[in-house]
Amino acid sequence: MNVILLGSGNTATALAKLMIQHEHRVVQVWSRSFANAQTLAGETGAEAIRSLSQITADADLCVLAVSDDAVADIAAQLHLRKSVLVHTAGSVSIDVLKNASLNYGVLYPLQSLRKEATSLPGIPFLTDGNTNEVKVMLYDFAKQLSGKVAFADDDQRLHMHLAAVMVSNFTNHLYAVTELFCKEHQLPFSMLLPLIQNVAGRLEDGNAFDLQTGPARRNDAATIQKHLDLLKNNEQLYQLYQTITNSILQMYHKKEELRL
Ligand SMILES: NC(=O)c1ccc[n+]([C@@H]2O[C@H](COP(=O)([O-])OP(=O)(O)OC[C@H]3O[C@@H](n4cnc5c(N)ncnc54)[C@H](OP(=O)(O)O)[C@@H]3O)[C@@H](O)[C@H]2O)c1
Missing domain, CATH: 3.40.50.720 (NAD(P)-binding Rossmann-like Domain)
Incomplete structure (x- = not known):
């Protein structure tokens, strides 16, 4: 053409x-x-x-x-x-x-x-x-x-656009704030790349719901509290951590939101 x-x-x-x-x-x-x-x-x-x-x-x-x-x-x-x-x-x-x-x-x-x-x-x-x-x-x-x-059609495309923002733009934002966090604490962000690639890659073999891991998935309140304590002076990361942790707790444990 x-x-x-x-x-x-x-x-x-x-x-x-x-x-x-x-x-x-x-x-x-x-x-x-x-x-x-x-x-x-x-x-x-x-x-x-x-x-x-x-x-x-x-x-x-x-x-x-x-x-x-x-x-x-x-x-x-x-x-x-x-x-x-x-x-x-x-x-x-x-x-x-x-x-x-x-x-x-x-x-x-x-x-x-x-x-x-x-x-x-x-x-x-x-x-x-x-x-x-x-x-x-x-x-x-x-x-x-x-x-x-x-x-x-327009409506389906708009919904898919929103889905694309969630999985692409939002995850990248998490990478960006985490990169800054690593810099602040003299940690090499590059050490996280195999983890990022593994977690994204395994979606080929299973659904995201079943593949969830981490402290909120395990309902591990002690670890969640330790992490939040580390973030006491970082308002932005504190709120992101809390919001996403609450969302995972709701999905797997039907718990009331954390009030920390
Ligand atoms: N990038 C992506 O990942 C992606 C993915 C899917 C869909 N899209 C869609 O593709 C379209 C283009 O996005 P893009 O990422 O290519 O954007 P981009 O890299 O920022 O390029 C924007 C283009 O639009 C032109 N432009 C900007 N304002 C204009 C104006 N007022 N009048 C006339 N031309 C104007 C620019 O022309 P000059 O540079 O000559 O000024 C440039 O060619 C958008 O509808 C976007 O939603 C983008």
Whole structure:
């Protein structure tokens, strides 16, 4: 397929690499900053364009991969006929594209994407389309790019976006505050990497509920108290520790919340 990219950030760059790996062609790149469009166009063998009015009418697919709050603004400036227009956002309605093209949909990559990454991670996709024909076309296209593809309407995609925030952004935040805690106590955070990888990796073989371990899972009040004592001067970690401990106690021991 011939593809136009609108945007040149993490998502546009990762999708460009993935599409090229699967022998699709990036024909044009537009970005708010022309220099950024030129960089991505240079990497993908495409033409960089300065204005949305220069978009070719011949492309099969036009990927609008800009920040969530800019999707509607850019869509309002598009009037495509042949190309299927997609956005890539988890929490933006498909309807924002309805006046921008006859054929439109969503190609939402369910992955944390960074343009600096040297290799592409596996990227599951959630797809949607405004007609059955577009739904099938985008599903099939995503299937070429990935082993994991599912159809999702706005509501399903928004729920999955929330789920992605929980397992990715929230866990990373826990890593970040723990990294600081380790620094403060001259402990090497890198010693925790095998543990992090093991716990995430074993989800392939079981469900998260059954795999839970730790003091709260064992209802070990003495250890929990020792940990909370260590955190007395660290308000942020104290609250996180307490909130998550309470959630685990509720799930496995139906206990009243800790009041410490
Ligand atoms: N990154 C991820 O992990 C990920 C995963 C799934 C879905 N998504 C979705 O993919 C979309 C793009 O995200 P991203 O991660 O690629 O963001 P990003 O790396 O921050 O890049 C943002 C892009 O949007 C452009 N932009 C920002 N504000 C704009 C405005 N007001 N008008 C026009 N263009 C504007 C930027 O253009 P310039 O750089 O030229 O200024 C840049 O090309 C979002 O809808 C996001 O929800 C991201």
